[in-house]
Amino acid sequence: MKYYDKLIFELSKPGRSGYSLPENVFGAAPAVPQTLARKAELALPEVSEVDVVRHYTNLSQMNFGVDTGFYPLGSCTMKYNPKVNEEVAAMPGFLGLHPLQPESTVQGALEVYWNMEKALASITGMAGFTFNPCAGAHGELTGLMIMRQYHLLRGDTKRTKVIVPDSAHGTNPASAAVCGLDIVVVKSKENGLVDVADLIPLLGDDIAGIMMTNPNTLGLFEKEIAEIAERVHACGGLLYYDGANMNPLLGAVRPGDMGFDIMHLNLHKTFSTPHGGGGPGSGPVGVAAHLVKYLPTPHVVKENGKFHIVNAAENPESAGQVSAFMGNFGVILRAYAYILMLGKQNLLLAGRFATMSANYIKECLKDCYKLPIPSICKHEFVFDGLIDDGASKTEDGHGATTLDVAKRLLDFGFHAPTIYFPLLFHQAIMIEPTETESKETIDAFIDVMRKIAAEAAEDPAILKGAPHNTPISRPDETRAARQPILKYGDA
Numbered sequence: 001m002k003y004y005d006k007l008i009f010e011l012s013k014p015g016r017s018g019y020s021l022p023e024n025v026f027g028a029a030p031a032v033p034q035t036l037a038r039k040a041e042l043a044l045p046e047v048s049e050v051d052v053v054r055h056y057t058n059l060s061q062m063n064f065g066v067d068t069g070f071y072p073l074g075s076c077t078m079k080y081n082p083k084v085n086e087e088v089a090a091m092p093g094f095l096g097l098h099p100l101q102p103e104s105t106v107q108g109a110l111e112v113y114w115n116m117e118k119a120l121a122s123i124t125g126m127a128g129f130t131f132n133p134c135a136g137a138h139g140e141l142t143g144l145m146i147m148r149q150y151h152l153l154r155g156d157t158k159r160t161k162v163i164v165p166d167s168a169h170g171t172n173p174a175s176a177a178v179c180g181l182d183i184v185v186v187k188s189k190e191n192g193l194v195d196v197a198d199l200i201p202l203l204g205d206d207i208a209g210i211m212m213t214n215p216n217t218l219g220l221f222e223k224e225i226a227e228i229a230e231r232v233h234a235c236g237g238l239l240y241y242d243g244a245n246m247n248p249l250l251g252a253v254r255p256g257d258m259g260f261d262i263m264h265l266n267l268h269k270t271f272s273t274p275h276g277g278g279g280p281g282s283g284p285v286g287v288a289a290h291l292v293k294y295l296p297t298p299h300v301v302k303e304n305g306k307f308h309i310v311n312a313a314e315n316p317e318s319a320g321q322v323s324a325f326m327g328n329f330g331v332i333l334r335a336y337a338y339i340l341m342l343g344k345q346n347l348l349l350a351g352r353f354a355t356m357s358a359n360y361i362k363e364c365l366k367d368c369y370k371l372p373i374p375s376i377c378k379h380e381f382v383f384d385g386l387i388d389d390g391a392s393k394t395e396d397g398h399g400a401t402t403l404d405v406a407k408r409l410l411d412f413g414f415h416a417p418t419i420y421f422p423l424l425f426h427q428a429i430m431i432e433p434t435e436t437e438s439k440e441t442i443d444a445f446i447d448v449m450r451k452i453a454a455e456a457a458e459d460p461a462i463l464k465g466a467p468h469n470t471p472i473s474r475p476d477e478t479r480a481a482r483q484p485i486l487k488y489g490d491a
Contacts, residue, residue, distance in 0.1 A: 009488040012045035074418040074430025077269035085334035099325040110307035113300040125256020126286030131327035139264030139283025140175035149319040159208040192218040209238035219377035229259025248379035251348030271335035280328035353435035354379040368453035385427025390460030400456035402427040404463035412448045
């Protein structure tokens with residue numbers, strides 16, 4: 001019923017209540033000190049229980065997520081989260097743990113940490129991992145702290161610069177800046193790959209390392225990674241791997257074998273844990289053998305058949321402590337369940353299917369959308385807007401934009417892809433289908449994208465007015481960000 005689509009305050013009727021309390025026979029509670037007491041009554045809505053339930057149930061159905069539809073968000077890997085992961089994380093033996101329990105009472109949980117570390121080390125080619133970082137960007141910062149600690153403890157204080165490709169995730173330079181490092185940008189070639197010729201003059205005794213994603217944010221494998229690794233190592237720098245795009249490489253290629261020294265993973269991307277809406281998350285950091293001693297504490301080790309938590313006092317060379325305890329255990333459990341469920345062979349298939357799905361969509365749509373780099377991609381790819389945006393049909397000569405395409409997709413029940421990123425392309429549309437979607441779902445998405453392209457060519461006004469079928473159309477996003485209305489009645 002549309003009646004329940006209103007704000008909860010609009011459903012409010014004076015004197016209406018959803019509850020009643022029995023008579024208080026226990027006496028009055030101590031008075032709240034006047035300094036803490038409110039000057040006026042709370043402005044709460046007056047509604048019945050059934051109105052509250054229906055209102056919030058209807059409101060929940062307006063949300064979009066991987067459990068409700070296809071989410072082709074490039075660079076973010078929004079793939080389905082298997083429910084068995086949730087069941088494992090909800091097991092009482094895990095759910096009831098407290099981080100301050102004695103080691104002897106949490107050996108099973110510490111074994112999960114230990115086994116998960118070994119699993120990720122095997123998958124990535126790294127020697128050790130920490131699970132302490134609580135998100136991908138947090139992992140980036142932690143990895144850069146390790147890089148800095150490595151150079152400082154060697155007395156190599158001149159190394160204050162980090163090289164970042166112009167196609168990198170925006171968090172890469174941000175994390176480097178937070179870590180107190182200077183950012184040097186290396187250009188990409190027309191084929192979307194790092195320009196080694198541009199890289200060579202940047203290398204010197206002031207370079208701490210280079211941050212790279214492989215495949216990069218265009219979904220392209222950096223074919224010259226072996227030469228890049230050799231040249232960076234030759235100048236004394238380290239290679240940092242942004243593992244946000246690890247999904248297509250599962251079981252096929254390992255960052256450690258490419259020459260990377262440090263990396264982070266996004267468990268909520270590659271290993272199917274929920275994105276969490278800002279948390280909880282997990283951005284474990286892996287390192288090569290010569291950097292293990294710099295991993296943050298606390299850290300789990302195995303000694304004499306028992307699991308032990310190493311603290312800062314036991315490892316003074318550690319890069320420090322980056323979280324209160326050892327990360328978000330429930331997220332780690334979910335990822336561990338996913339790895340055990342798929343096994344070695346099916347992890348390999350996950351990467352292959354992700355790559356196949358992306359190339360299938362790309363080839364089916366390249367006659368409607370501009371494809372700046374036509375080569376084979378990995379898990380994702382980037383269009384640069386519409387081939388025919390309908391500009392000739394408009395009075396002002398402005399056709400449909402990437403934003404218009406994204407808004408129109410909402411009318412057909414699909415979440416929009418990532419738009420206007422990477423910044424290499426003005427009208428970027430970054431699409432990542434992941435390995436979890438059926439051919440039927442992917443074909444339906446292709447059909448809608450083709451329909452939208454046809455609409456743009458014939459009548460771009462259809463797209464410019466979209467979405468037409470959602471609860472709200474196009475809010476003033478700038479005003480909403482700068483002048484948010486946070487309370488009912490303030491509008």
